[in-house]
């Protein structure tokens with residue numbers, strides 16, 4: 001089947017990234033289909049965050065290119081890539097600690113609309129009742145409605161991550177990149193986030209997710225790519241990857257089975 005028939009929206013084309021003499025990524029090819037959730041797993045230091053940072057323009061690849069929906073992202077700045085409909089949730093949430101939770105969620109919507117953060121953004125925030133209604137609905141979705149008037153800096157780590165997810169969702173991204181979205185969350189909050197991400201999937205949003213928690217991976221992923229030592233060593237449907245002996249060996253040194261990681 002050709003990539004057009006499969007409706008591939010994100011192509012990572014032969015990407016390598018060196019840090020000095022370290023080959024963090026070598027010859028990475030990845031295809032992500034419209035509306036699917038593609039998980040990237042692998043041991044610590046495998047190159048997962050580096051790959052995500054190359055996709056969003058935070059790092060320039062040493063060679064190769066990233067193409068989203070027919071547009072070459074490589075060489076564009078992160079905010080330009082964001083304008084094309086690509087949003088991301090980082091391992092360490094990037095938030096405005098002195099603003100309220102509600103204001104934090106509204107700011108990215110203005111940034112997307114205006115192309116950049118404006119000095120008068122807070123004045124605009126007050127005028128935009130419709131946007132506030134949407135932000136409140138999204139906060140309801142992520143389970144933070146009752147914290148909407150709290151200062152963002154006062155939130156727990158898990159709540160900050162949910163707020164950052166809300167900051168992404170209000171941009172209505174076509175591609176959402178998630179770097180360990182449930183890190184720091186309790187099992188209950190993790191399951192709530194899985195439910196939310198499944199709901200988003202039902203709306204057709206394409207997602208790339210980096211995750212160590214195999215419960216999250218196997219709950220959400222349509223396809224899994226396994227990175228080890230900067231190379232993709234296996235790729236396929238969750239059941240194919242689960243049973244792949246190379247993955248068992250590389251991912252866990254052969255000590256455990258992938259499905260045993262919780």
Ligand SMILES: Nc1ncnc2c1ncn2[C@@H]1O[C@H](COP(=O)(O)OP(=O)(O)OP(=O)(O)O)[C@@H](O)[C@H]1O
Pocket residue numbers: 019022024042043044045046047048049050051
């Ligand atoms: N800015 C940098 N400068 C030098 N080396 C780096 C840089 N960023 C990452 N590396 C190295 O590149 C390799 C891949 O790192 P990366 O953070 O992408 O791995 P990862 O799979 O995301 O790991 P983890 O699961 O621990 O987050 C590691 O050896 C790391 O030390």
